[in-house]
Structure formats: C-alpha cells, structure tokens
Amino acid sequence: MNLDAALDRVAESLSGSIAGRVGRRWPLAPLTTYRLGGPAALYVEPAGAHDLELLGAALCAVGLEAGAVPVLPLGRGSNLVVSDDGIPGVVIRLGARAAWIEPWAPRGPGDPEEAPPGVTAGAATALPQLANWAARRGLGGMEFAVAIPGSVGGGLRMNAGAYGREIAECVAGVRVFSLDRLVVEERSRTELGFAYRKSNLSEHDLVVDADFLLARGDTAAIRKRMNEYRRHRASTQPGAAQNAGSVFRNPSGDSAGRLIEAAGLKGHRQGGAAVSSLHANFFVAGPGARAQDVRDLVEHVHAAVHAASGVDLEPEIRFVGAFKQQDPA
Ligand SMILES: Cc1cc2nc3c(=O)[nH]c(=O)nc-3n(C[C@H](O)[C@H](O)[C@H](O)COP(=O)(O)OP(=O)(O)OC[C@H]3O[C@@H](n4cnc5c(N)ncnc54)[C@H](O)[C@@H]3O)c2cc1C
Known part of the structure; x- marks a missing residue:
C-alpha cells in the first residue's frame, strides 16, 4: 500500500469514530510560531485516551512499526520549521483538552503536609501558563519557562531551558502514549535521557502529561524573577x-x-x-x-x-x- 492510500485508510477509520478532529491536507502554518510551511497530509487531534487508542490501532494496521507512515507530534510549533511542501505523514497534536494543571502529591512515607509540592500538567499546557499557575501558589522552579512559548510536551521533548535552568530539573515523571505498543507508559526523569536541549523521546512517543516537583517559595520573589526574565527577553529577543x-x-x-x-x-x-x-x-x-x-x-x-x-x-x-x-x- 502506498503512503497516500495508507493515510486515506487511517482518515476513514478515524472519521466519525474519534471525538477529536481529523482532516486531510490540514494547514500547519497557523499552528507554528514561524507561521510558514505547507499542510499535513493527515492531521489528527485526539481528544482523549480512547482517541489515542483508536489512532494507534489505525496506524499499526497500515504498517506504522515497519516505518510505512511518518508521524510527527506537534505542540505549539515554537521550535519547528515546516517545509513549504508540508508534512507527507501524520501530524498528531493534542488539543485544548490536554491543557490542564492539577496539584499532585508525590507518594512517599511521612506526613503528606511535609511532602514536597507537586504539579501535574497535560501535554498541551503552555509553559508560561504552568509557570504562572505555580507562582500564584508560591511554587518556584518553573520561573525560567515564563517566556518560552512552547507546551509541556514539546518542552519535555526538547528539554527546554533558560537562565541556567531546564525542564529536566523539575520533572519527576511523564506519561507517554507509545504508538508502537498502544499503551500509556510511565517514564521517570532518569529514563528520559535528558541532555542539553535533548531527550530520548522519539516520534512514536506522545507525551500525554507530566508530574513536576517544585519548591515552596515566596510568591513576590517568584514573580519578581519572572518579571525580570520577561523584561530581559523583551529587550534582547x-x-x-x-x-x-x-x-x-x-x-x-x-x-x-x-x-x-x-x-x-x-x-x-x-x-x-x-x-x-x-x-x-x-x-x-x-x-x-x-x-x-x-x-x-x-x-x-x-x-x-x-x-x-x-x-x-x-x-x-x-x-x-x-x-x-x-x-x-
Ligand atoms: C520567541 C521564542 C523564544 C524561545 N525561547 C526558548 C528558550 O528560552 N529556551 C528553549 O529551550 N526554547 C525556546 N524556544 C523554543 C521552543 O519554545 C521550545 O523548544 C519549546 O519547548 C517547544 O515546544 P512546542 O510545544 O512549541 O514544541 P514543537 O515546536 O511543536 O515541537 C518540538 C518538538 O517536540 C515534539 N513534541 C511536541 N509535542 C509533543 C508531545 N506532546 N509529545 C512528544 N513530542 C512532542 C515535536 O515532535 C518536536 O520534535 C523559543 C521559541 C520562541 C519562538
């Protein structure tokens, strides 16, 4: 089966069965900060876990594992240049429903009041939104991300960082939907192979959400740091x-x-x-x-x-x- 026929088959099997969006020749330029480039041959915006399972199954049925269908996870498109000819394969973007933040209590012995403060965020959450959410609650550690216009998923894949800090330092673990194994897998920070602006996440690993460990601090001091970073950016970039x-x-x-x-x-x-x-x-x-x-x-x-x-x-x-x-x- 050629790629076009495979993509038709995936599109047909998902149309009407997933709650999210699916479309052929989907414009990508508006979904990137460069606002350049052509369409995705097939675009899928899964709306939740069930959609991901259906998508994974449809891709496997047309030979994803054998490399027959190129796949690209897309976040907020702030680190990408999409070709003028577009993307010949499947672009998968977690939509607004994957943008959420919740408090998270790390498990462990002792008094829960003493537990270090944790936060769980969906992969589509904007990094500045996460930094601001934490600051409002007097949680520090994410200030560096206040002016990085990416998502949690893209930030983890790229190990985004600034001002001497990087996301690898505050993430505790992530949940990844594996397009090869069709399951959500838990990966701890040490399993993610973080290095300078790198991780070992592949195109077939779709970050779904992640747990972050932050530090209690003074809201005013956290806000002051964030304002300084914003001001510095505005004058230098x-x-x-x-x-x-x-x-x-x-x-x-x-x-x-x-x-x-x-x-x-x-x-x-x-x-x-x-x-x-x-x-x-x-x-x-x-x-x-x-x-x-x-x-x-x-x-x-x-x-x-x-x-x-x-x-x-x-x-x-x-x-x-x-x-x-x-x-x-
Ligand atoms: C003005 C400006 C300033 C910036 N400043 C910084 C900075 O200070 N520090 C810095 O590190 N970066 C910076 N960046 C680059 C960019 O914002 C980061 O790399 C960011 O982490 C990319 O996130 P994204 O969601 O936009 O990812 P995208 O650009 O959409 O994708 C980047 C990579 O992540 C993968 N990806 C996206 N979502 C997922 C997911 N859910 N699961 C698995 N993989 C996924 C993509 O396949 C791709 O390989 C800046 C960009 C701009 C435009």
Whole structure:
C-alpha cells in the first residue's frame, strides 16, 4: 500500500469514530510560531485516551512499526520549521483538552503536609501558563519557562531551558502514549535521557502529561524573577516576530549568537528570512518568506561561521518535511 492510500485508510477509520478532529491536507502554518510551511497530509487531534487508542490501532494496521507512515507530534510549533511542501505523514497534536494543571502529591512515607509540592500538567499546557499557575501558589522552579512559548510536551521533548535552568530539573515523571505498543507508559526523569536541549523521546512517543516537583517559595520573589526574565527577553529577543527561538545550540563555553555576530552576519538576509538585528541567534521571517528561505539562511550562516571561526554549529530548531540543500559555493 502506498503512503497516500495508507493515510486515506487511517482518515476513514478515524472519521466519525474519534471525538477529536481529523482532516486531510490540514494547514500547519497557523499552528507554528514561524507561521510558514505547507499542510499535513493527515492531521489528527485526539481528544482523549480512547482517541489515542483508536489512532494507534489505525496506524499499526497500515504498517506504522515497519516505518510505512511518518508521524510527527506537534505542540505549539515554537521550535519547528515546516517545509513549504508540508508534512507527507501524520501530524498528531493534542488539543485544548490536554491543557490542564492539577496539584499532585508525590507518594512517599511521612506526613503528606511535609511532602514536597507537586504539579501535574497535560501535554498541551503552555509553559508560561504552568509557570504562572505555580507562582500564584508560591511554587518556584518553573520561573525560567515564563517566556518560552512552547507546551509541556514539546518542552519535555526538547528539554527546554533558560537562565541556567531546564525542564529536566523539575520533572519527576511523564506519561507517554507509545504508538508502537498502544499503551500509556510511565517514564521517570532518569529514563528520559535528558541532555542539553535533548531527550530520548522519539516520534512514536506522545507525551500525554507530566508530574513536576517544585519548591515552596515566596510568591513576590517568584514573580519578581519572572518579571525580570520577561523584561530581559523583551529587550534582547525579537519575541513578537515570526521565529522559533534560538536557531543553533550554544557550543560548549561559547554562544552561537556571539559567533554569528562575530562573523558579521547580524541582519544578513536570505529571501524573506533575516538574522535578527536584536539577537543574532534568532532568524526572523518577514512578508513573503518561505520555509526554504529559513533553511537557506541556516545553511549559509552555518557555513559562514565555520569559515570564520572553525566552529561547527548544531541546529536547535527542527526542520520537518522536505527541504532543498543549497549548492556548496
Ligand atoms: C520567541 C521564542 C523564544 C524561545 N525561547 C526558548 C528558550 O528560552 N529556551 C528553549 O529551550 N526554547 C525556546 N524556544 C523554543 C521552543 O519554545 C521550545 O523548544 C519549546 O519547548 C517547544 O515546544 P512546542 O510545544 O512549541 O514544541 P514543537 O515546536 O511543536 O515541537 C518540538 C518538538 O517536540 C515534539 N513534541 C511536541 N509535542 C509533543 C508531545 N506532546 N509529545 C512528544 N513530542 C512532542 C515535536 O515532535 C518536536 O520534535 C523559543 C521559541 C520562541 C519562538
């Protein structure tokens, strides 16, 4: 069976049977912060555990395990560049029903009053929402996430972080729907293989929700830190423009932004995409930009920084779908 026929089969089996949404050629640009790129060949927004089971079964029936159907979990699209041709496989996005936060009491011996404060959040919860929820209750540890425009699911996959902190430090465990095994699996923090902006979660691991361990603190002090982070961002990053945050990971002991600036690339343009004049590791898309312009700019900057400093920068943003490789000059 070819991919198109397989996707038709999945779409047919889910239409009318899941409570969530399903559609062919679903526009993805509005679901990403770059607001670029083509549609998903098949888009599924499961509304709960039963929908996930139906989706997993439909995908397995058309050969997911054999690699016949590419799958992409999508959060708030703040770390992705979707190809102008779109995504040839299935894009799965947990919708508003997966955006929730509840107090969580870690199990353990002793007085529950003494238990450290915990929070459980659905995968679609926005990270700033989680940081604000915690601050209102005098819980610290998530302040760093107040201006990261991602979701809990995407944040865990990317091990999002800022200001010397990262999500790996406050997560206790996650529940993942495995598209291969069709069950929800519990994974503890130590099983998630966290490293700098990385985890071992795969495309077939759909984060459903996660438990976080926070620290009791003073609401005013927590809020003060969050306000400082917000102010710092507003003055140093082009937050409102179309972008996906830091383009390259910082190499050990240096900063990608410094290297790009030192190579004279601040403001450099490629089609409708440009290196931000505010922060050289942010590449912004302007009117008429294509996803391919962002890709070309990333390749150009990578090569120019390598030529200028010998450093081989590694992208942090993810390109998904097909892109053309630039000819080496
Ligand atoms: C203005 C701006 C500032 C930013 N600042 C920071 C920063 O300070 N620090 C930082 O680390 N990042 C930053 N980012 C990047 C981005 O916000 C983070 O990487 C964020 O964690 C991505 O979350 P998302 O929900 O948008 O994921 P997406 O971009 O949708 O996806 C990212 C990855 O996560 C996977 N994924 C998404 N949801 C799930 C799920 N439920 N289960 C399994 N996998 C999933 C996707 O398949 C993909 O591989 C910034 C981005 C912008 C636009």
